[in-house]
Amino acid sequence: MVVSEFGASEADQCFKALLSCLSHPPLFTCLRANTHIYTLQETHHSLLQHLEQMKGRSPAVLTHPQLPDVLLLPVSGPRRVSPLDSEVIVDSQCGSAVLRGAHVFNPGILSTPKFMKVGDVVSVFSDVEGKCTRGAKEFRGKKVFLGNGVSEVDRAQIFCSEGPVKGLGIRMTEPLYQSPSFDGVLKDQLFLQGSVVALEKVRSKMEKIKENAKMLKLDCIKAYCINSINAVSSDIRQENTEGPPFPEESFDRVLLDAPCSSLGQRPMMSYGYSLKEVCSYQLLQRKLFTTAVRLLKSGGVLVYSTCTVTLAENEEQVSWALQTFPCLTLEPQVPHLGSEGMLGAGLSHEQRRLLQRFRPELSWKAEGGTQPPDANTDTIGFFIAKFSKR
Numbered sequence: 576m577v578v579s580e581f582g583a584s585e586a587d588q589c590f591k592a593l594l595s596c597l598s599h600p601p602l603f604t605c606l607r608a609n610t611h612i613y614t615l616q617e618t619h620h621s622l623l624q625h626l627e628q629m630k631g632r633s634p635a636v637l638t639h640p641q642l643p644d645v646l647l648l649p650v651s652g653p654r655r656v657s658p659l660d661s662e663v664i665v666d667s668q669c670g671s672a673v674l675r676g677a678h679v680f681n682p683g684i685l686s687t688p689k690f691m692k693v694g695d696v697v698s699v700f701s702d703v704e705g706k707c708t709r710g711a712k713e714f715r716g717k718k719v720f721l722g723n724g725v726s727e728v729d730r731a732q733i734f735c736s737e738g739p740v741k742g743l744g745i746r747m748t749e750p751l752y753q754s755p756s757f758d759g760v761l762k763d764q765l766f767l768q769g770s771v772v773a774l775e776k777v778r779s780k781m782e783k784i785k786e787n788a789k790m791l792k793l794d795c796i797k798a799y800c801i802n803s804i805n806a807v808s809s810d811i812r813q814e815n816t817e818g819p820p821f822p823e824e825s826f827d828r829v830l831l832d833a834p835c836s837s838l839g840q841r842p843m844m845s846y847g848y849s850l851k852e853v854c855s856y857q858l859l860q861r862k863l864f865t866t867a868v869r870l871l872k873s874g875g876v877l878v879y880s881t882c883t884v885t886l887a888e889n890e891e892q893v894s895w896a897l898q899t900f901p902c903l904t905l906e907p908q909v910p911h912l913g914s915e916g917m918l919g920a921g922l923s924h925e926q927r928r929l930l931q932r933f934r935p936e937l938s939w940k941a942e943g944g945t946q947p948p949d950a951n952t953d954t955i956g957f958f959i960a961k962f963s964k965r
Contacts, residue, residue, distance in 0.1 A: 667705065702716060907963050
């Protein structure tokens with residue numbers, strides 16, 4: 576459908592631009608402020624003070640013109656940084672975090688120089704194919720340069736018999752992309768996620784939600800460890816219970832931030848999922864979607880979102896939902912910051928206009944990246960659909 580609509584040449588150019596931009600980080604860091612306790616102006620001032628204390632960091636902090644609780648930090652890069660002879664290899668997940676402003680923590684380190692000591696200046700590379708064995712003294716596989724930094728530990732501390740130590744391993748002093756690290760910064764003022772009943776299958780993640788709620792002084796958040804597919808019950812005896820499974824039509828609002836193939840994440844220097852694994856998400860999402868519809872009250876709002884770029888997990892899911900659940904209607908989204916939905920899933924133009932698909936490749940040329948006009952274009956790949964239930 577895309578090729579027939581725009582032609583093979585333009586479709587190919589758009590695909591190349593997508594691959595190019597996915598391998599680079601966005602040129603803005605977006606921070607959501609905790610306006611439950613502090614005003615946006617107070618958080619803005621605290622953040623400026625923190626950045627001014629960080630040597631070499633730009634103090635520019637912008638307010639988002641359309642989102643009242645969001646601050647923007649422009650990212651500088653790619654910068655001219657020359658690699659050194661001493662190389663440290665990190666895994667791809669760690670590498671992606673470094674390109675977004677993080678320092679290197681010990682669990683992400685795969686390989687270091689044989690005699691690396693505290694204070695050594697080293698170059699940091701990411702193993703993009705996952706072939707570097709832990710503890711290797713030299714790696715000749717495919718790697719991507721991330722910048723230079725100073726070692727905070729000896730090699731022996733990282734690869735000791737008791738297992739790797741936690742904590743900071745390499746402090747990045749010359750990163751390829753200049754963006755501040757927010758590890759432990761303004762914990763009670765940034766990254767608020769709102770008031771929710773949170774359902775999480777992984778217990779450690781559920782406990783983290785509780786910790787964050789306590790830190791942010793949000794006593795209205797309740798988190799439960801449960802597979803969300805099983806979060807609804809038709810048994811009327813469940814009506815007087817506090818936790819899941821919940822009776823049908825228990826919620827005025829449901830956010831289904833679905834597990835997905837994560838093909839919109841940036842930067843992405845490698846991808847380890849097989850085609851079979853990528854294709855498996857559609858069925859899982861539909862099971863979760865069915866539960867979400869059952870939990871939603873008539874007149875309520877359901878928001879479905881993913882951080883992937885595939886048609887199967889986005890527009891095709893919307894088309895399936897509208898056909899499967901006649902009670903659902905697509906609704907406008909305010910503010911509408913992204914592009915409209917893509918062709919190919921059988922949705923009308925009016926329906927596609929109600930969707931938000933964030934397509935960072937639209938701000939890039941196939942030959943390379945360009946400075947975007949604002950933070951609404953240079954984003955990760957993301958998708959949002961908003962439904963109401965009659």
